[in-house]
Amino acid sequence: MRKYIGKRLLMFIPTIILISFVIFFIIQLPPGDYVDSYVGALAAEGEIFTEEEILELRKQFGLDDPWIIQYFNWVKDIILRGDFGYSFEYGRDVWSVIMDRLYLTLAVSFIILIFQYGVSLPVGIYCANHQYSAGDYIWSFFGFIGTATPNFLLAIIIMYYIYVTTGNVYLGLFSTEMLQNGMRWEYVPEFLGRCAIPLIVIGTSGTCGIIRTVRAQMLDEQARQYTLTARAKGCSEWTITYKYCLRAALNPVVSGLAGSLRTIFSGSTVSAIVMNLAIQGPVLLTALKSQDMYLAGTIVLIQAVLVLVGTLLSDIALAWLDPRIRFSERS
Amino acid sequence: MALFKKKTSRDESYYMASQWTLMWRKLQKHKLAKFSLVLLLILYLGALFADFIAPYGLEEFSALYKNTAPTKVYWTDEDGNLCRPYVHPLKKTNDRKTFKVVIAEDTSTKYYLDFFVEGIEYKLFGFIPTNVHLYGLVDEEGNPAPRTGSSAGRINIFGADTNGGCIFSRILFGSRVSLTVPFVSAALSFVLGILLGGISGYFGGWVDNVIQRIIEVLSAIPSIPLWMALSAAIPPGISVSAMYLYITIILSFIGWTGLARVVRGKFISLRQEDYVTAARLAGVSDFSIIVRHLVPGFLSYLIVNLTLGIPGSILGETSMSYLGLGMKAPATSWGVLLKETEDLVSVAQYPWRMIPLIFVVITVLAFNFLGDGLRDAADPYK
Numbered sequence: 001m002r003k004y005i006g007k008r009l010l011m012f013i014p015t016i017i018l019i020s021f022v023i024f025f026i027i028q029l030p031p032g033d034y035v036d037s038y039v040g041a042l043a044a045e046g047e048i049f050t051e052e053e054i055l056e057l058r059k060q061f062g063l064d065d066p067w068i069i070q071y072f073n074w075v076k077d078i079i080l081r082g083d084f085g086y087s088f089e090y091g092r093d094v095w096s097v098i099m100d101r102l103y104l105t106l107a108v109s110f111i112i113l114i115f116q117y118g119v120s121l122p123v124g125i126y127c128a129n130h131q132y133s134a135g136d137y138i139w140s141f142f143g144f145i146g147t148a149t150p151n152f153l154l155a156i157i158i159m160y161y162i163y164v165t166t167g168n169v170y171l172g173l174f175s176t177e178m179l180q181n182g183m184r185w186e187y188v189p190e191f192l193g194r195c196a197i198p199l200i201v202i203g204t205s206g207t208c209g210i211i212r213t214v215r216a217q218m219l220d221e222q223a224r225q226y227t228l229t230a231r232a233k234g235c236s237e238w239t240i241t242y243k244y245c246l247r248a249a250l251n252p253v254v255s256g257l258a259g260s261l262r263t264i265f266s267g268s269t270v271s272a273i274v275m276n277l278a279i280q281g282p283v284l285l286t287a288l289k290s291q292d293m294y295l296a297g298t299i300v301l302i303q304a305v306l307v308l309v310g311t312l313l314s315d316i317a318l319a320w321l322d323p324r325i326r327f328s329e330r331s
Numbered sequence: 332m333a334l335f336k337k338k339t340s341r342d343e344s345y346y347m348a349s350q351w352t353l354m355w356r357k358l359q360k361h362k363l364a365k366f367s368l369v370l371l372l373i374l375y376l377g378a379l380f381a382d383f384i385a386p387y388g389l390e391e392f393s394a395l396y397k398n399t400a401p402t403k404v405y406w407t408d409e410d411g412n413l414c415r416p417y418v419h420p421l422k423k424t425n426d427r428k429t430f431k432v433v434i435a436e437d438t439s440t441k442y443y444l445d446f447f448v449e450g451i452e453y454k455l456f457g458f459i460p461t462n463v464h465l466y467g468l469v470d471e472e473g474n475p476a477p478r479t480g481s482s483a484g485r486i487n488i489f490g491a492d493t494n495g496g497c498i499f500s501r502i503l504f505g506s507r508v509s510l511t512v513p514f515v516s517a518a519l520s521f522v523l524g525i526l527l528g529g530i531s532g533y534f535g536g537w538v539d540n541v542i543q544r545i546i547e548v549l550s551a552i553p554s555i556p557l558w559m560a561l562s563a564a565i566p567p568g569i570s571v572s573a574m575y576l577y578i579t580i581i582l583s584f585i586g587w588t589g590l591a592r593v594v595r596g597k598f599i600s601l602r603q604e605d606y607v608t609a610a611r612l613a614g615v616s617d618f619s620i621i622v623r624h625l626v627p628g629f630l631s632y633l634i635v636n637l638t639l640g641i642p643g644s645i646l647g648e649t650s651m652s653y654l655g656l657g658m659k660a661p662a663t664s665w666g667v668l669l670k671e672t673e674d675l676v677s678v679a680q681y682p683w684r685m686i687p688l689i690f691v692v693i694t695v696l697a698f699n700f701l702g703d704g705l706r707d708a709a710d711p712y713k
Binding site: 011014015018019022023026027029030031140144145147148149150151152153156157159160163205208212213216217219220251252255256258259262265266269270274281284285288289296300303304305307308311318322324325 | 544547548550551552553554555556557559560561563564589592593596597599600603632642646649650653654669672674675678679685688691692695696699700702703706707
């Protein structure tokens, strides 16, 4: 087991390097660069640049090199100086732009992940144990509605409903008072209320998938002979469900962990735009659109590394859960 | 005695039936799945006959009708007697006192609802030229009502969009994109996922390592930048059908990795089973072992995954359109239609713009329920 984890950790470094390369390649793929979109935006306001000025700008930003050189410079600065480059759009360090929103983004994503698994595991088990019961249908229905509605529309509908019933518009995670006076204890209930909308909107999209997987797996396992044996031995239903079936049924759920994380990152981008959340997603989108490549590249890199950590954790959990995988890794 | 005999014969047919016959029988018992299957069939037929069912073409809009609520159909005449259903067209007048432009129903004119009305020309199935539409409006003499211009009489059963186009017609034309792109892309990523995941899990070793790294890299990158980069790489000004093909490929290129990981996990745990060793000893080829012995072992999971993959891409397409990366007007898809309801104000003012959402939800739910039914049917011996 320890050797397996060590091997996976070693694998981690080349993967990250490969990913950074792919990310950089993808981000520079759309035609044009930041200078083009900058000049274009200013030209729309009536300011015309000469050819020399554009070349000068490009040189100043270091955009005149081929992309592969730009990539090596970027990686070199990250490794040697911890410098993730310069954000053209914000006119300061990429890292300081990211730090503005990093903690909130991580907190929101983590809470959503907990919410997803916290809701869908028990519900999936319940639905499998009570197949075709009213509860099974009701839970499936709610899960389905959450998945079947596009995130941004669900956000709009919920906000509209809240507006109609309470007269308040909950845009963003913080109210103006909170931003003016700083966080105080009396604001906590309102803050939690504001958190609930993104939680429901982004969380439900993945919940149904997990519920269905757990239900399907549990039903498959319950039909196996070992379940029959356990029941014949006189094991309690609790032991059969949680000690035998669940352990086997968790296999695909655990390997889907990294996927859920990625879905949350993508889902939160679209919903954050609708709900005006101060998290990383909208920054990423504008950075991608204006070709602010170091900022976009760093945000995507951070998300990708987090997903990779998720993959690693899920692989370790799989090896721990399923002795067959552990055994095959050893041999 | 007759009853007893009947019962045994049924039992015999049960034991004699093949796996697929049993699965079909079991699927038919699942009412929700059967209902969903019928619903999907209707939706796909709607897409196939879109030109015929839609009263107006995509380019046929009337500024007079922009952002109007669903057209009111009258079933009774002035005296309150039941009569042939009719609608009043809208008319633009200037208020003499305030000079305000007023658009109101012109109660002096009646256009009657009729079936098989002549409208814009189209080619049914792409090769039968005709101009007959399922329903439309006619005047007293039975001539079709003007569809565009300042004296247009229109029936927009789901209301009109910002240009004054019929939302119902756009939903139908949009379904051609929204119902086929996801199907093709889910099938493509399904094949890729099983193939690469299967190879990776069955052979192991360096093949496994290479495929795993590729999957890891692809699945670690969040989909938004992938979409943006790939759709920005689509050359501008290409035809709608080419755009459509590109979107399909983008969606499937991103979609296969999750399935491949799961398939690999399943292969690793199944290849240790005795029956696989037995097959190998009996000289069965690797390909046959994968297809005949291993894949049926977790078919139910794959079916759930496939049917969940289709609605996933339907929703993916709406997100892409919302971010302005997918299809763009005048080409239409459900995502394009939903993009038009992008803020609170438009939902509050023009609630009928949410109607396309109902179609998205119904389709996604139908695929999910069908998948559920298939899952239960995939294991017919239970």
